[in-house]
Amino acid sequence: MSGHVLITGAASGIGAAIAADLSARGWQVSATDLRADLLERLRADLHARSGAAPRVRAGDLADPDFAEEVVADAWSARPLDALVNAAGIYPARPLLEMTADAWDRVMAVNVRAPMLTTVALARHATAEDRTAAVVNITSGAALRARPGAAHYCTSKAALTMSTKACALELGTHGIRVNAVSPGFVQVDSTANPVTQEYAAAVSPNPLGRIGLPGDLLGAVRFLLSGDANWITGAVLDVDGGSAAGTTELPLHWAGESAAQNGTTRPQAAG
Template sequence: MMDFGDEFKGKRVVVTGAAGIMGKALVSHFSKAGADVCSADQSTEGLNGFAIAADLTTDEGLDTILEQVKQKWGAPDVVVNNAAIYPSSFLLDMNVADWDRIMAVNVRAPFVLMRGFSLQMIERKVKGNFINISSGAARKMRRTAVTYSMSKTALDRMTKGFAVELAEYGIRVNCLEPGFAAGSQVSSLSQEHIDRVMSAIPLGTETGAEDVGQAALYLASQAAKNITGTSLAVDGGNSAGTMDVYQSKKSAL
């Protein structure tokens, strides 16, 4: 683990979707770095410390997170919008309720939380930091996941918009794009599918919990003080190109 010294000691960090694989990794890394972490998810089961149960599809749930954090801390230093849903469905088969839920969790919730926490930061003169967990799907459409891809594209553009508007307050806003991680999928994947996807990734690696945690710490650190409004892909080069399209140097020898 990269050593950030005491930089995060006492920092107040909010992580949504904290009960998932990536969420747990984010909570663990910030906690080990010395931060005080607020873990938010639909249920507090399995969550330790300052934990909030909230439904991100409702105004009540979003207000609960904003109010409890304000009451305990006044304002956070870092907010990681990690919660997201990825239902698989062709557009012709998708009902409007499913569409609305995807957009509510993946787009509306980050907007409401960024707006609310930004106002807290500005009031307390906190030069805070937002990290939105996006995906390579923001740039590449996927069959049966068009709505998810659209939601991540919207999150990417919203990140840039908030970055521009919050810069004058010293608040930075960035996206982090984890790559393929078989274990993070809600539904099980066949080994054949996993092997096919892995063979197309230039570095041939999955994105593990360590990769995501370290990247988030970096974006929130002073080492990245001049970085805002951008997306950091931690995906083994998958967003740059795939090995099933570009011939490897080794195979040409």
């Protein structure tokens, strides 16, 4: 399957990898990000690789007007078949230093923007009786709190529920809304930097290696494709098994107690 896809947060990291992958497979890409210089680099890179330059528009998705306008701008070139909401911010702020502004900005970018872009897409699609597919990039942090990330973890939990809520209401219009939930993915982002110490602490998983942006591409392609045409409201973990549990804990006890292995016999009362 191919078509016209809008990708948010497309200038680097996971968003850029998705843009390059879909472009190489024949998709027409429209891309948005806060960083105009990196968007131009993406445009030039994809043009050099595939001969097709993506439509790019820089702006701040925390601005609700821009979140809706970028969909309208992409649609004006060609109706959209898909939307990938990959934009997100991951600031570090201890809870005792949290402010309303810091909390609100994370919620605006990570939760409100994908909801607004999805709604904007749905309005255009339903007006023209078209179907579409949406993939949100959420996080395992939706289920596991982390120090200094109360706003981020809460936003990803909200994005997971927003995915389900949008799927519920848009399904009858032929618009599917799903999510991919990555584990720790090494992207070397200047927008969302992390220390090596943090990466080492958060990345252990059953498959034993740090994730890379390329690890998510098959899941995104699948959820956008006709092979997933009866899937909506789903959250697909792509995390090396992190959601299954942690590999970093020792056995909680050496062996079994007599009560656990059945060698202790019941005693009569009195």
